[in-house]
Amino acid sequence: MHIHFLDPYRPRNSLVHRLDPRIKLVLAVAFILTNALLPSGAWPFYILLFALILSVEVISDLGMAYVLKRSSLALPFMLAALPLIFTIPGVSLFSFSVGPWQIHASLQGLERFISISIKSWLSVQAAIVLAASTSFPDLLVAMRALYVPQLLVSVFGLMWRYMFVLVDEASRLLRARSARSGQSDLPGARTGGSLSWRARVTGGMAGSLFLRAFERSDRIYMAMVSRGYDGEVRALPLPQVQPTQWVVLVAGLGLLVAFLGLALLVWG
Amino acid sequence: MLRTPIAMHIPDGFLSVPVSIFFWIISILVIGYALKRVSADLGERRVPLMGVLAAAIFAGQMLNFAVAGGTSGHLIGAALATILLGPWAAMVILTCVISVQALIFQDGGLLVLGTNIFNMAIVAVTVSYMVYHSVRWLAGSKSWGVYASGFIAAWTSVVVAALGTAMELAVSGTSPANIAIPAMGGIHALIGIGEGLITVGALAFLRASRRDLLRSDEAGPPRGRLVWVAGLALALLLAVASPLASRHPDGLMQVAAQYGFLTSARDPFFRLVPHYLFPGIENKTLATILAAVLGTLIVFGVVLGVAFARRRKSSSDGGQNNMTPG
Numbered sequence: 001m002h003i004h005f006l007d008p009y010r011p012r013n014s015l016v017h018r019l020d021p022r023i024k025l026v027l028a029v030a031f032i033l034t035n036a037l038l039p040s041g042a043w044p045f046y047i048l049l050f051a052l053i054l055s056v057e058v059i060s061d062l063g064m065a066y067v068l069k070r071s072s073l074a075l076p077f078m079l080a081a082l083p084l085i086f087t088i089p090g091v092s093l094f095s096f097s098v099g100p101w102q103i104h105a106s107l108q109g110l111e112r113f114i115s116i117s118i119k120s121w122l123s124v125q126a127a128i129v130l131a132a133s134t135s136f137p138d139l140l141v142a143m144r145a146l147y148v149p150q151l152l153v154s155v156f157g158l159m160w161r162y163m164f165v166l167v168d169e170a171s172r173l174l175r176a177r178s179a180r181s182g183q184s185d186l187p188g189a190r191t192g193g194s195l196s197w198r199a200r201v202t203g204g205m206a207g208s209l210f211l212r213a214f215e216r217s218d219r220i221y222m223a224m225v226s227r228g229y230d231g232e233v234r235a236l237p238l239p240q241v242q243p244t245q246w247v248v249l250v251a252g253l254g255l256l257v258a259f260l261g262l263a264l265l266v267w268g
Numbered sequence: 269m270l271r272t273p274i275a276m277h278i279p280d281g282f283l284s285v286p287v288s289i290f291f292w293i294i295s296i297l298v299i300g301y302a303l304k305r306v307s308a309d310l311g312e313r314r315v316p317l318m319g320v321l322a323a324a325i326f327a328g329q330m331l332n333f334a335v336a337g338g339t340s341g342h343l344i345g346a347a348l349a350t351i352l353l354g355p356w357a358a359m360v361i362l363t364c365v366i367s368v369q370a371l372i373f374q375d376g377g378l379l380v381l382g383t384n385i386f387n388m389a390i391v392a393v394t395v396s397y398m399v400y401h402s403v404r405w406l407a408g409s410k411s412w413g414v415y416a417s418g419f420i421a422a423w424t425s426v427v428v429a430a431l432g433t434a435m436e437l438a439v440s441g442t443s444p445a446n447i448a449i450p451a452m453g454g455i456h457a458l459i460g461i462g463e464g465l466i467t468v469g470a471l472a473f474l475r476a477s478r479r480d481l482l483r484s485d486e487a488g489p490p491r492g493r494l495v496w497v498a499g500l501a502l503a504l505l506l507a508v509a510s511p512l513a514s515r516h517p518d519g520l521m522q523v524a525a526q527y528g529f530l531t532s533a534r535d536p537f538f539r540l541v542p543h544y545l546f547p548g549i550e551n552k553t554l555a556t557i558l559a560a561v562l563g564t565l566i567v568f569g570v571v572l573g574v575a576f577a578r579r580r581k582s583s584s585d586g587g588q589n590n591m592t593p594g
Contacts, residue, residue, distance in 0.1 A: 008372055032280045032379045036288070043552070044559030051563030055570040074279045074374060080443045081282065087444040116442055120281030120377075127280070127374045139371060151303050151314070152360070158319025159326070159364050166320070166327035174331065196465060199341060202333040203469010206343050209331070210352065210470065211478060213324030220316040231312030266555070 006164060008070075008131045016060035016129065020245045021138035022145040022238075027252045028130040032123040034256045038263050040115040045263040046122070052255070053125050062132050067125055070132075074124040081116045085109040136160050145238055154233045158220075166213060173205045276433050276456075277369065278384055280377030284440040291436070292382030298390050299363050305356040318357060322364040325349060329365075331466070341462020346392035346429075347400065347422035348467050352474070352481055355397045355495040362389035383436055387429045391502050396425035398499025414475065414482065415468045422467035423460035424503065430456035431506040435513060449514035 011017070016024070031053070038045050057067050090108030097103065134142070143153050193201075221229075306314055325345040332340040345365075349358035363385050369375040376384045400421035407413030434452035438445035474481055 029378055032377065033285070035281060036283075036285050036379055044555040047556065047559040047563045051566045054563075054567045058567065058570050058574055061574075070374065077277075077279050077282065080437055080448060083444050083447040084442070087447070112441075116281055120279050123280030123377060123379070124374050127370075127378055131372050131374065136372070149300070149303055151307065152299075152364070154315045155318045155322065155360065155364055156368065158315055159322040159368065162320045162323040163326055163368070166323040167330065170327040170330045195335065198333040199462065199465030200469040200472065202331050202341070202343070203466040203471075204473040205331050206328050206345075206348065206466055207470035207473030207477075209328050210321070210324055210348065211474065211481075213320050214317075214481070217313075217317045217320035220320060221313050224316060225312070229312070231314075233315065 006167060007136070008128075009135045010062055010066070010132045011135075012061045012133070014059060014061040014133070016056060017133045019133075019248060020241050021134050021142040022241065023245050023249045023252075024130055024134055025139070025142040025146065026249065028126045030253055030256050031126045034260050035119045035123050035126075037260055038119065041111045042115075042263045045259055046115075046118050048259060049122055050118075053122060053129070056129055057125070060129055060133050062129065066132070067128050070128045071121060071124045074120060075117075078113075078117050078120070081113050084113045084116075088112060141238060144235065150233050150235065153235075162213075162216070162220075165216075166209070169212060170205075170209055173209060177201065177205065276384075276388060276430060277366075277376030278380045278433060278437070279374075280379050282377075282440065282442045283380045283383055283436060284442075285379075287436055287440050288380050288383055291380075291386045295363075295382040295385040295390060299359060299385065302356040302359040302363075306360055309354070309356065314357075318361050318364070321349070321353065321357075322361045322368075325361060326365050326368065333462070333466075335462065341466065342459070343466045343470075344388075344392075344426060344463050346388065347396035347418065347425050347463070348470055350393045350396045350425075351400055351418060351421065351467075351471070355393050358393045358397075359389050362393060387432045387436075391432050391506070392425040392429040394495050394499035395428045395503045396421040396499075398496050398503065399424045401496060414471055418467045418471045419464040422464040423457075426460035426463050427453060427456050428503050428506050430459075431510045432502075435506065435510055438513060445513045446515070449510045453510065 031049070035049060038049075057064060085105050086103050086109060088106055088109035090106035093105040093107055093110060095102060095104040137157070140153055140157055143156070144150065306318070310317060328343050328345050328348075332342045335341050346358065346362055349361055353361070366376065366384050366388055367381060370378055370381050370384065400417045403417035403420050404413050407416060430452045431449065434443070434445070434448040437443035437448050471482070
């Protein structure tokens with residue numbers, strides 16, 4: 001129940017890991033943006049983008065299984081787009097009736113649903129590669145370079161440090177609750193209390209987690225003040241981006257723009 | 269375990285680009301202002317306080333209780349944070365939570381992060397602020413006022429944020445309004461009850477142990493008038509607009525198409541003529557096959573390259589290789 005369980009960062013010595021975090025963040029967002037801008041049903045371009053992200057995954061040495069397993073976590077949301085198959089008018093694929101309603105599945109609806117699913121799946125892979133190949137402090141550097149306010153970046157940094165502590169705290173609270181809660185298989189025995197009682201217990205846990213965090217933040221503040229903190233957020237200047245890294249950025253963006261341009265010209 | 273089972277973190281690919289950019293701009297403006305306010309209110313303590321409490325909200329979303337049939341109630345925390353810390357700090361804290369969830373755990377997309385921040389940090393916080401203080405004010409000095417207003421604020425914040433999410437999906441053309449809005453609203457009306465009950469439990473605990481944390485907001489009508497009005501406006505807008513939109517989904521689609529949100533949905537409508545479709549499909553099939561071949565070649569080349577590089581490295585490292593893999 002520690003850093004390994006939460007932190008998706010997987011240290012490797014690959015080209016992707018060595019890439020400047022700022023460039024990685026920009027390229028990941030550009031990849032996702034390209035995905036979002038591609039028209040529905042532009043299959044060749046989905047395949048090319050898939051080849052692109054697959055190549056990056058191979059180079060990154062993260063392991064295909066790892067990325068694919070994590071990317072499946074985003075699938076449940078596709079349920080939201082599923083009704084499109086039946087609501088977009090078009091060439092009828094099949095139809096069935098539920099009670100008084102006649103429901104048609106259309107080719108256009110299916111095309112749109114599959115397009116959305118593929119785009120979303122490709123985008124999530126880019127985000128996974130970014131998170132798995134960049135440590136959080138490096139991401140903070142990238143955020144600063146992209147003009148995220150310094151105050152927000154420092155809050156992110158502090159949150160990241162204490163997230164593990166507080167997740168441990170929350171899991172201790174949960175463990176304590178299970179330890180207190182007896183369960184009986186006897187048919188007559190009533191266990192678990194009423195719904196509102198269970199909710200109140202959980203609420204108490206939330207309240208105490210909050211209170212402990214509040215008091216902890218006080219102690220942290222005192223510790224920071226005693227080490228000379230004066231409320232000003234200071235940071236080292238950002239390191240220079242290496243020339244070779246600029247080349248990667250330009251090449252990556254160029255490739256994505258070319259894909260997009262071609263897709264909009266041929267398909268749009 | 270860490271994934272909140274709440275269908276409110278929109279992944280990438282589900283919102284059209286104009287919608288994403290529109291909500292990015294709104295979120296940047298609002299959060300920028302919130303940061304300024306927080307700096308003025310909290311002073312030196314802002315970084316440790318907000319950092320640790322953002323971590324607490326993140327961890328608090330793990331807390332759950334069994335409801336029935338394997339489902340469970342969860343804490344989301346927007347209302348609790350708003351009640352305890354005021355709207356501006358709550359917005360910043362939730363922004364941090366949502367951003368970390370997106371960046372690190374892929375719970376919600378990056379391009380749509382602005383929209384997710386808008387729904388879960390801005391809408392949820394302003395609405396719960398407005399509801400909490402209004403009910404509190406109506407209840408006067410009654411002791412149940414805290415609990416009633418806490419419950420209603422938590423429930424409303426969840427439902428209104430969900431309606432917002434459904435509307436954005438509908439405007440993007442990724443989920444039909446007449447299905448998404450009632451479905452999201454209905455599911456979150458139930459989820460909201462769990463959130464409300466946990467919030468009440470937390471308030472009861474804090475009232476018993478640290479009443480001073482709740483006292484700052486105890487008396488009088490709401491002070492932050494701007495947030496109150498914004499919360500009211502958002503709640504009314506979403507509560508009134510979403511039933512309308514779900515009853516007339518075509519209207520929403522028309523508006524969306526007019527403003528160019530549905531760029532990708534436009535073309536299918538006039539590709540129905542068979543003789544027009546046929547050559548198109550032939551070319552497209554060819555292009556798809558070409559892309560597949562090209563893609564396979566690229567990936568194959570990369571795999572070969574990586575394998576070759578690794579082999580050369582391991583042979584040049586020789587016998588005294590003491591590098592640990594991975």
